[in-house]
Amino acid sequence: MNEHNYGTHLIKLQADQTPDAKYWVGKAYVQYNDGKKLRCFEVHGPAKQFYSKEAAEQHILRLAKTLINNFI
Numbered sequence: 001m002n003e004h005n006y007g008t009h010l011i012k013l014q015a016d017q018t019p020d021a022k023y024w025v026g027k028a029y030v031q032y033n034d035g036k037k038l039r040c041f042e043v044h045g046p047a048k049q050f051y052s053k054e055a056a057e058q059h060i061l062r063l064a065k066t067l068i069n070n071f072i
Contacts, residue, residue, distance in 0.1 A: 002057060008032055009072075011064050015056040023049035026060030030068065043067060 002013040012029040028043040043064045050056035 004061060006065055006068060009068055011061060013057045013061055015050075015053045015060070017053075023051060024053050024056035026050070026056035028060045028064040030064055032068075032072065 004011045004013065009030055009032045012031075013026065014028075015024045015026045017024055026044070029040060030043065031038060031040040033039070043060060050059060
């Protein structure tokens with residue numbers, strides 16, 4: 001699992017290959033402090049098929065950053 005810091009947020013990336021081994025699905029776990037509380041949420045699901053682990057992780061990282069910028 002790769003980790004990236006984005007501002008005050010920690011993004012943990014994970015990409016898993018589908019059972020038929022045709023493509024990869026990315027997931028991201030985002031953690032951040034909201035006052036004294038530690039909050040987290042999960043971003044998952046492919047928008048298309050990815051044929052490499054790196055491509056899936058980069059896509060989900062961009063999606064997580066977009067969600068952080070727009071909603072938090």
